[in-house]
Amino acid sequence: MRSNNKEDSDNMTDFRIGFGYDSHKFAPDRPLIIGGIAIPFHLGLLAHSDGDVLIHAICDSLLGAAGMKDIGTLFPDNDKQWENIDSSVFLSNILQLLENENWKVNNLDCTLILELPKMKPYIDMIVKNLAKLLKTPSDRISVKAKTNEKMGFTGHGEGVAAVAAVTIVK
Numbered sequence: 001m002r003s004n005n006k007e008d009s010d011n012m013t014d015f016r017i018g019f020g021y022d023s024h025k026f027a028p029d030r031p032l033i034i035g036g037i038a039i040p041f042h043l044g045l046l047a048h049s050d051g052d053v054l055i056h057a058i059c060d061s062l063l064g065a066a067g068m069k070d071i072g073t074l075f076p077d078n079d080k081q082w083e084n085i086d087s088s089v090f091l092s093n094i095l096q097l098l099e100n101e102n103w104k105v106n107n108l109d110c111t112l113i114l115e116l117p118k119m120k121p122y123i124d125m126i127v128k129n130l131a132k133l134l135k136t137p138s139d140r141i142s143v144k145a146k147t148n149e150k151m152g153f154t155g156h157g158e159g160v161a162a163v164a165a166v167t168i169v170k
């Protein structure tokens with residue numbers, strides 16, 4: 001019979017999957033930062049932080065995998081110290097929390113959902129940056145972008161969504 005007590009958990013393989021989702025609304029007079037890269041566009045993403053929707057989804061995937069709640073709990077959006085902050089800081093802090101428990105990233109796969117701007121010219125730069133931030137070889141990082149076929153808030157160009165799946169090991 002299975003139970004969730006610590007004793008049983010100790011006998012299990014230290015390999016976990018995490019999933020993350022995030023979305024932000026487009027707004028004028030904001031930078032568009034995706035995966036830590038500044039993307040030239042006439043709109044940016046509205047948020048308390050820099051609005052990096054991709055990094056936020058990745059943060060939640062890592063926290064989910066490690067059983068450490070979520071980004072909103074760790075970095076509340078009513079806390080002044082996180083105002084307009086570079087979301088790479090969130091990611092590095094979270095990676096440190098995982099490293100403290102001997103977790104390392106095995107691979108990451110993520111998808112951006114947006115109509116515009118076209119992300120193709122920036123994907124390699126984003127992968128390289130995420131690989132550096134996550135201390136993981138870039139061939140274990142995958143970033144894809146697709147449209148939502150003009151349906152819903154992403155399809156209507158109202159904002160950007162991102163999903164991320166990560167595996168961590170120790």
Ligand code: MG
Pocket residue numbers: 022023024047051052053056
């Ligand atoms: Mg967010």
